[in-house]
Amino acid sequence: MNTVAAIQMISSPSVSDNLATARRLVSQAVQDGAQLVLLPEYWAIMGLNDSDKVKVAEPLGSGPIQDFMSSLARELKIWLIGGTLPLASEDAEKVINTTLVYNPQGEHVGRYDKIHLFGFTKGTESYNESKTIVPGQHVGVFDAPFGKVGLSVCYDLRFPELFRAMGPVALIVLPAAFTYTTGMAHWEILLRARAIENQCYVLAAAQGGIHPNGRRTWGHSMLIDPWGAVKAVLPEGEGVVRGEIDLAYMDGVRESLPALKHRTM
Numbered sequence: 001m002n003t004v005a006a007i008q009m010i011s012s013p014s015v016s017d018n019l020a021t022a023r024r025l026v027s028q029a030v031q032d033g034a035q036l037v038l039l040p041e042y043w044a045i046m047g048l049n050d051s052d053k054v055k056v057a058e059p060l061g062s063g064p065i066q067d068f069m070s071s072l073a074r075e076l077k078i079w080l081i082g083g084t085l086p087l088a089s090e091d092a093e094k095v096i097n098t099t100l101v102y103n104p105q106g107e108h109v110g111r112y113d114k115i116h117l118f119g120f121t122k123g124t125e126s127y128n129e130s131k132t133i134v135p136g137q138h139v140g141v142f143d144a145p146f147g148k149v150g151l152s153v154c155y156d157l158r159f160p161e162l163f164r165a166m167g168p169v170a171l172i173v174l175p176a177a178f179t180y181t182t183g184m185a186h187w188e189i190l191l192r193a194r195a196i197e198n199q200c201y202v203l204a205a206a207q208g209g210i211h212p213n214g215r216r217t218w219g220h221s222m223l224i225d226p227w228g229a230v231k232a233v234l235p236e237g238e239g240v241v242r243g244e245i246d247l248a249y250m251d252g253v254r255e256s257l258p259a260l261k262h263r264t265m
């Protein structure tokens with residue numbers, strides 16, 4: 001069995017507070033047996049305004065957030081998928097919203113830059129990530145001990161072609177900070193659809209609550225199995241969602257309903 005966990009947070013604008021919370025929750029997940037742990041989108045910096053986000057953006061390979069993730073993975077001997085952090089881009093006013101993956105030796109072994117940038121306007125709610133983020137251009141997949149893991153971030157969930165482009169994977173991970181409004185309507189349906197159509201596990205780590213800046217996020221971090229069943233969920237608040245990747249079960253689903261083999265395009 002392979003135990004994986006998603007961390008749910010309600011991140012604040014204080015990077016040091018967020019690092020302390022992440023350390024506490026990841027340690028709790030590991031005490032409960034997790035060998036691979038996923039943090040949510042912008043776990044270290046959510047709540048910072050756009051200009052402060054650019055100020056804390058790190059060059060790849062160095063900076064306090066990357067040092068923290070690498071040390072934590074090494075110390076706890078886990079695979080750590082670092083939600084997302086802002087990496088410095090060539091445009092001084094924009095960042096790259098990046099997931100970095102660390103192995104149990106604390107080495108950086110995977111990267112994915114969020115490709116689809118969220119835009120949404122309804123009433124007083126408005127988001128336009130392309131103002132402050134440079135989109136990624138490459139699919140991200142890495143090899144974990146139990147098989148291939150595909151990387152995606154939040155709004156990417158709405159674009160099934162990204163997940164097809166990963167090739168067959170055992171697990172899709174999705175760090176997120178879904179809005180309360182869109183999350184209530186679409187989050188679980190889309191996550192379960194990605195698990196069903198790709199016949200793999202889906203692990204989603206969300207922000208979930210009312211943040212100090214007033215923003216409300218949907219939460220509902222969850223683990224879904226290859227049949228589309230929700231195995232564990234945390235509706236709101238900080239905490240850990242944990243479960244097993246059962247490869248024999250996944251193979252059974254793929255054998256009894258060989259939809260992946262029946263693809264024609």
Ligand SMILES: O=C(O)CCC(=O)C(=O)O
Nearest residue numbers: 118154155177178179182
């Ligand atoms: O797709 C959505 O509804 C939410 C996406 C989002 O909040 C994000 O990508 O940051």
